[in-house]
Structures are given as structure tokens and as C-alpha cells.
Amino acid sequence: MSRLLREDQVDGLIAPSVRDIANTPRQQTEFRAWLASLAKFVNYLNEGDENPMPAAIEVEGAEA
Incomplete structure (x- = not known):
């Protein structure tokens, strides 16, 4: 998984939790x-709402 993310083979990750x-x-x-x-x-x-931390983090300067 980490190799695929580092090498831009995938745009993100979907996980149960x-x-x-x-x-x-x-x-975390x-x-x-x-x-x-x-x-x-x-x-x-x-x-869901019980998670106090955001699932996504905004990155300044990241290209959309």
C-alpha cells in the first residue's frame, strides 16, 4: 500500500477505519x-461523527 501511494500509482486510500x-x-x-x-x-x-479527528487533512499548495 505505501509503495503505491508513494509512487503515485493511486490517488488515495479507502479503509474501514x-x-x-x-x-x-x-x-493515527x-x-x-x-x-x-x-x-x-x-x-x-x-x-462517523464519533471520530473527533478529521478523515482528511487539507494540504496547502497541493494541486487539485
């Missing part, structure tokens, strides 16, 4: 920051 990718809040924050640094999107299917 951030907890399926990163276990701790710190790991680091994962989101890493994904944002690549200017990729993430969509979590099983997370």
Missing part, C-alpha cells in the same frame, strides 16, 4: 500527516 491502519492516537496522527505530505486522500467507511 483509521484504527485498521494505525492503533494509537499518535500513530502520524499516518494522517504522512498521507497529507503525499497529497493523497483517505476515506474511512465505518467512521
Whole structure:
């Protein structure tokens, strides 16, 4: 997965939950920051309003 994201083979990631990718809040924050640094999107299917952190992070200067 990370190779595909780094090499621009895919535009983003769809996952059931951030907890399926990163276990701790710190790991989740680091994962989101890493994904944002690549200017990729993430969509979590099983997370709703109970998730206090955004599923996507806006990246300044990223091309649309």
C-alpha cells in the first residue's frame, strides 16, 4: 500500500477505519500527516461523527 501511494500509482486510500491502519492516537496522527505530505486522500467507511479527528487533512499548495 505505501509503495503505491508513494509512487503515485493511486490517488488515495479507502479503509474501514483509521484504527485498521494505525492503533494509537499518535500513530493515527502520524499516518494522517504522512498521507497529507503525499497529497493523497483517505476515506474511512465505518467512521462517523464519533471520530473527533478529521478523515482528511487539507494540504496547502497541493494541486487539485
